[in-house]
Amino acid sequence: MIRIDNLSKRYKNIHALKSISLQAAQGELFAYLGPNGAGKTTTIRILTGLTNLTSGKAFLNGFDIEKQTLDAKKQCGLVPQTINLDQELTVYENLEVHGCLFGMPARQRAEKILELLDYVDLDDRKDTLTKNLSGGMRRRIMIARALLHSPRILFLDEPTVGLDAGIRRKIWALIKKIQQNGTTIFLTTHYIEEAEFLAGRVAFLDEGNIVATDTPENLKARLGEWAIDRVSEDDMETQYFKTMEEAKDRSRHYQDSFTLRRVNLEDAFLSLTGKTVK
Amino acid sequence: MIQGCGAIYHREVLILQRRFWRMLASMAVSPLLYLLAFGYAMGDRVMVAGYTYTEFLIPGLVAMTSMTQAYGIASEINISRFYWHIFEEFQAAPINDVAYVLGEVLAGITRSFISVIVILGLGFVFGVSLGYYTIWFWLPVLLNSFVFSSLAVGIAMLVKSHSDQAMVNNFIITPMAFLGGTFFPIDRLPPVAQKILFFLPLTHASKAIRGAAFEHHADWYSCLLLALTGALFFFIAIHCVNRAKD
Numbered sequence: 349m350i351r352i353d354n355l356s357k358r359y360k361n362i363h364a365l366k367s368i369s370l371q372a373a374q375g376e377l378f379a380y381l382g383p384n385g386a387g388k389t390t391t392i393r394i395l396t397g398l399t400n401l402t403s404g405k406a407f408l409n410g411f412d413i414e415k416q417t418l419d420a421k422k423q424c425g426l427v428p429q430t431i432n433l434d435q436e437l438t439v440y441e442n443l444e445v446h447g448c449l450f451g452m453p454a455r456q457r458a459e460k461i462l463e464l465l466d467y468v469d470l471d472d473r474k475d476t477l478t479k480n481l482s483g484g485m486r487r488r489i490m491i492a493r494a495l496l497h498s499p500r501i502l503f504l505d506e507p508t509v510g511l512d513a514g515i516r517r518k519i520w521a522l523i524k525k526i527q528q529n530g531t532t533i534f535l536t537t538h539y540i541e542e543a544e545f546l547a548g549r550v551a552f553l554d555e556g557n558i559v560a561t562d563t564p565e566n567l568k569a570r571l572g573e574w575a576i577d578r579v580s581e582d583d584m585e586t587q588y589f590k591t592m593e594e595a596k597d598r599s600r601h602y603q604d605s606f607t608l609r610r611v612n613l614e615d616a617f618l619s620l621t622g623k624t625v626k
Numbered sequence: 627m628i629q630g631c632g633a634i635y636h637r638e639v640l641i642l643q644r645r646f647w648r649m650l651a652s653m654a655v656s657p658l659l660y661l662l663a664f665g666y667a668m669g670d671r672v673m674v675a676g677y678t679y680t681e682f683l684i685p686g687l688v689a690m691t692s693m694t695q696a697y698g699i700a701s702e703i704n705i706s707r708f709y710w711h712i713f714e715e716f717q718a719a720p721i722n723d724v725a726y727v728l729g730e731v732l733a734g735i736t737r738s739f740i741s742v743i744v745i746l747g748l749g750f751v752f753g754v755s756l757g758y759y760t761i762w763f764w765l766p767v768l769l770n771s772f773v774f775s776s777l778a779v780g781i782a783m784l785v786k787s788h789s790d791q792a793m794v795n796n797f798i799i800t801p802m803a804f805l806g807g808t809f810f811p812i813d814r815l816p817p818v819a820q821k822i823l824f825f826l827p828l829t830h831a832s833k834a835i836r837g838a839a840f841e842h843h844a845d846w847y848s849c850l851l852l853a854l855t856g857a858l859f860f861f862i863a864i865h866c867v868n869r870a871k872d
Contacts, residue, residue, distance in 0.1 A: 396718045400871050421720040432711035434637065441640050448633035449719035 349374045350395070350501060350534060355404035357390050357556075364390045366556040367404065372549070374500070377523070377533040379547035381540075381613065383623060386553040388536035389429060392505045395534070396426045409500055422450065424501040425494030429509060431486050433493075435479035439470065442478055443493050450497035457496075464492040468522060484515035491522060501532045508542060520545055540614045550613065554621045567616040575615055577607045586615065627728075630721025634729025638699075642736065653695065653741040654748065657687050661752055664809070674811060677840065684749040684756065685836040686808035688742050689770060693806075693828055695741040696734040696771040697799055700778035703730060704791045707782065713870075723867040727779050727860060734775025735768065742767055756839035766834035766845070769852035773827045776859035783866035807832035827855050 350372040357365040365387045372378035380388050393399040395406055397417060406413045411420035433442050440461060447457035465471040468488040478486060487507060494502055504523065508516040516539075523546055527533050537543055543550050544564050551561040560567060572588035574595040588611060589595035595608055617623070642649065665680040674682040706712040716726055746758060757763060781798075785791045805812075806828025812820055823829050830848035837843040 398714055398717050398871065418720040418722070421718060424718075426714075426718045428711065428714055430711050432714055434641070434706075434712055435710060436641050436644055437637075445633060445637045445640070446715065446719075448636050449630065449716065449721060451629040451720070 351407040353405045356402045358402045368558045375530045377527045377548050379543040379550045380536040381543050382553035387556045392503050397421050425499035426503045427490045427494045429505040433478040438475050440474040446493045468492045504535045552617050559620045568611045571611050575611045627725045630725030631729040635732045638733030653744045657745045684754050685839040687745050689832040689835045690803050690808040691741045692738040692767050692770050693774045696738040696774035697778045699734040700782040703782035723864045727863045730779050731775040735771040738771035757842045762838035762844040770831035772856040776863050780863035780866045783870040802828045
């Protein structure tokens with residue numbers, strides 16, 4: 349499980365995280381949603397040991413990330429936002445180096461690499477240089493690499509950014525499969541549909557503050573179930589309704605064009621912060 | 627710690643194996659040009675301290691190349707940090723900073739030793755064979771590589787971009803290569819210049835390597851200075867790796 353108590357991070361004049369607290373239970377898929385620059389990546393960087401925290405505490409499976417750093421690092425796997433595979437090494441070699449870094453014995457390492465390449469459907473690419481793989485394949489290799497040492501917590505920082513819809517759905521299916529094995533997943537994203545599809549709970553992050561934490565259903569239910577978007581010359585107005593009938597009733601009075609749709613997490617985020625996620 | 631250091635070194639060896647022939651060729655280019663330009667031009671006609679200039683040049687090139695190749699890991703680390711972001715993979719792994727520095731330093735030493743063997747091979751082609759088969763020749767090579775690969779790790783952590791790295795190379799490595807006793811004996815320089823050059827690690831490396839190659843002479847004083855400088859740079863590198871987190 350992940351526990352964060354009053355975590356703050358300051359970079360010179362920028363207060364990137366402002367005393368945030370949250371918990372994610374074992375086996376939970378927790379999504380961290382917010383616009384660029386909200387502090388999502390900073391949180392992951394602190395939890396995985398890439399950045400020092402300024403104040404507060406954080407624990408990974410009970411290990412204090414400051415005082416028991418190496419034990420805390422053993423608990424987690426990280427898939428960072430940017431592709432960070434060794435381009436000059438093959439898929440197998442990339443995974444092998446990772447296994448060595450986590451102290452896996454040679455035989456166990458070799459078996460697990462083959463098992464995971466099969467798991468991410470890339471077993472036929474083990475001797476390919478990673479520079480010759482597509483973006484989607486590289487993402488899957490990074491997920492396989494992060495899972496190699498059997499972490500109990502997996503951090504996914506914008507795992508589908510820049511990928512087309514088909515590949516994105518493949519990766520979502522893979523993430524669901526990993527969670528079903530009991531791994532806690534901490535996912536940052538600014539794709540609304542990704543958080544809605546995958547997450548058991550969502551935290552909204554805005555300018556270094558957590559503004560709400562709940563299930564996607566509860567966050568949306570605060571507004572209603574249906575929304576009407578009306579586009580005027582220089583703005584867009586959105587109204588929320590409990591039922592579709594209520595929304596249709598209201599729409600009869602509209603002279604201009606409108607769109608009737610279901611409420612989504614973007615609406616919930618907008619109502620709390622006055623901003624969009626993207 | 628051994629596990630972490632082994633993993634870092636293993637990665638560097640895999641890359642080295644992949645680039646081996648290209649790297650070997652590039653390691654040979656500069657020494658070959660120096661030997662052609664200075665060796666053939668001055669060759670047997672110019673005597674320095676009782677040896678032909680080519681004989682004088684080879685141990686100097688060994689010292690200089692072991693420095694440049696060991697220091698070359700700075701660019702590799704720099705690329706892995708700023709371009710490929712592989713450094714984050716090491717930072718997120720359960721290894722301590724000492725293991726990381728040691729792994730990279732060992733990689734620098736390995737590159738350095740390969741380059742020295744290339745130079746000695748070229749020396750044989752040019753008809754030069756000196757006292758290479760003694761520990762007193764290889765010990766200063768090792769210590770010199772240790773000094774500059776430790777310096778490389780520290781610098782690679784301090785710089786903020788590739789251009790910073792190139793600038794540091796121009797200010798530190800290039801002057802040292804020309805003034806550290808590679809191409810001429812520094813005792814022919816004015817006393818003031820000699821005093822300044824005394825503080826360059828390469829001066830001591832050239833002196834110790836040349837002494838062993840010519841007279842099988844163990845220069846303990848230079849070796850001790852190199853060892854102390856290397857240890858200092860190594861500890862600074864560990865500190866810099868820790869600071870590179872932000």
